[in-house]
Amino acid sequence: MIDLLGTPREALVRELVAVGVRPARAAQLFRVLHRSRGVTDLTPDLTGLEGKAVLATAELTESHRTDDGTEKLVFTLADGARIESVLVPMKLDRTTLCVSTQVGCAMACSFCATGTLGLKRSLTAGEILAQIHAARDHATAQGRAVGRLVFMGMGEPLHHYDATRDALHVLLDRLGAGFGSKSIMVSTVGLVPKMRRFSEDFGGRVGLALSLHAGTDATRLRIIPTARATPLADIRAALLDHPLPGSRYLMLEYVVLPGVNDTDEELDGVAAFVDGLYAVVNLIPFNPFAGAEFRTPTSDEVWAVHQGLRDRGVPAWIRWPRGRGAHGACGQLALQSPEETV
Numbered sequence: 381m382i383d384l385l386g387t388p389r390e391a392l393v394r395e396l397v398a399v400g401v402r403p404a405r406a407a408q409l410f411r412v413l414h415r416s417r418g419v420t421d422l423t424p425d426l427t428g429l430e431g432k433a434v435l436a437t438a439e440l441t442e443s444h445r446t447d448d449g450t451e452k453l454v455f456t457l458a459d460g461a462r463i464e465s466v467l468v469p470m471k472l473d474r475t476t477l478c479v480s481t482q483v484g485c486a487m488a489c490s491f492c493a494t495g496t497l498g499l500k501r502s503l504t505a506g507e508i509l510a511q512i513h514a515a516r517d518h519a520t521a522q523g524r525a526v527g528r529l530v531f532m533g534m535g536e537p538l539h540h541y542d543a544t545r546d547a548l549h550v551l552l553d554r555l556g557a558g559f560g561s562k563s564i565m566v567s568t569v570g571l572v573p574k575m576r577r578f579s580e581d582f583g584g585r586v587g588l589a590l591s592l593h594a595g596t597d598a599t600r601l602r603i604i605p606t607a608r609a610t611p612l613a614d615i616r617a618a619l620l621d622h623p624l625p626g627s628r629y630l631m632l633e634y635v636v637l638p639g640v641n642d643t644d645e646e647l648d649g650v651a652a653f654v655d656g657l658y659a660v661v662n663l664i665p666f667n668p669f670a671g672a673e674f675r676t677p678t679s680d681e682v683w684a685v686h687q688g689l690r691d692r693g694v695p696a697w698i699r700w701p702r703g704r705g706a707h708g709a710c711g712q713l714a715l716q717s718p719e720e721t722v
């Protein structure tokens with residue numbers, strides 16, 4: 381079956397031609413699929429493709445808005461599986477969309493609510509696109525424009541790298557969804573071989589964020605079970621090889637877990653890790669969820685980590701929580717309704 385929404389242009393044309401579509405019509409179909417959202421009824425364009433091609437869907441079935449304007453969207457996929465995306469308003473009328481790539485997640489990070497779900501399945505590239513198109517249409521209807529995509533929703537985007545790669549190619553295609561490479565960022569727990577493929581395939585043009593979360597291997601392993609296969613030294617080597625064209629820099633995410641990863645030893649480790657990298661540490665105060673074994677840091681505790689890093693010469697920012705009220709903040713995407721209190 382041809383994945384209409386998730387196949388990059390050249391491959392799509394090739395696959396459609398192979399099932400008897402004229403090349404010009406195949407090329408036109410790619411544009412229609414990604415450009416004329418919400419305007420065109422695609423049915424006439426798809427006649428004759430029944431049984432040969434599939435148009436992935438993501439139906440918006442719930443939305444929860446918080447006071448800060450953040451909106452969590454719940455999408456139901458064709459098989460009934462549900463995923464969440466988050467619209468985060470930024471400066472002016474620009475909005476960032478936080479995209480999911482899997483139903484649940486296999487990485488099982490102990491500080492992440494999605495990790496507690498386990499992996500149900502990965503999204504196809506078409507489903508990733510369907511989610512983005514639907515979220516974009518929803519935002520547009522409210523006069524908001526999705527200017528930035530972050531692959532930081534449910535799932536590990538590099539765990540099923542091929543779907544993520546295909547989706548990125550379609551998103552970046554000027555005749556496709558038409559996002560600029562600077563406006564897309566992929567976040568990974570640190571799957572080194574896939575990080576290297578990602579660096580190579582996109583030449584560093586698509587933003588890369590690495591979930592660092594600890595300065596020592598021992599602490600990282602305690603909170604990120606998959607870290608066993610990828611010591612910090614290997615991750616650092618892959619980041620050193622990641623090309624950074626133009627003004628790009630790496631983002632290192634660091635969830636602040638008081639008493640766990642905010643000690644001098646951990647911060648010394650972070651400083652050693654960052655030394656020689658062109659990177660900024662993004663501190664994320666731990667966002668709580670039911671059953672979590674960690675405590676949310678006070679703002680003083682977050683500022684102390686910030687200062688500790690600055691003192692060590694490490695550039696750092698704080699990502700204050702957005703969307704906690706709708707369980708739409710980092711690490712809270714677990715298909716719970718906001719009424720289920722923490």
Ligand code: SAH
Pocket residue numbers: 489491492493531532533535536537567568569570589590591633634635664665666667668710711712
């Ligand atoms: N699988 C990807 C995307 C995860 S979500 C990755 O591991 O990078 C984006 C960020 O939110 C990651 O850095 C993740 O570690 C972080 N995060 C997860 N749970 C969190 C929580 N409860 N509070 C704050 N940040 C969290």
